[in-house]
Amino acid sequence: MFKKWEAVVNELIPRISVILTAYNSESFLKDAFESVFRQTLQPTQIILVDDGSTDGTKDIAQSFDKKVLKIYMATQSGRRGCTKQRDS
Numbered sequence: 001m002f003k004k005w006e007a008v009v010n011e012l013i014p015r016i017s018v019i020l021t022a023y024n025s026e027s028f029l030k031d032a033f034e035s036v037f038r039q040t041l042q043p044t045q046i047i048l049v050d051d052g053s054t055d056g057t058k059d060i061a062q063s064f065d066k067k068v069l070k071i072y073m074a075t076q077s078g079r080r081g082c083t084k085q086r087d088s
Contacts, residue, residue, distance in 0.1 A: 016043040026055040033064050
């Protein structure tokens with residue numbers, strides 16, 4: 001019986017995905033994540049699209065690994081621009 005109610009409740013909860021794009025965003029990425037977490041409706045997932053950052057962007061993103069469900073890092077082919085990375 002509980003499983004049935006759980007399924008109903010899960011359907012009523014909005015699923016929200018947040019997509020953040022980054023390139024050498026170490027100085028403000030933490031604030032961006034914290035801003036997302038302060039919202040009234042919490043996201044189901046946060047997708048970070050990193051366009052080949054060379055600073056500590058990856059480390060900051062990984063410090064949120066319990067809350068960030070997907071971190072997409074650019075390939076070694078270098079920067080492609082946020083639009084192309086996001087579409088990958």
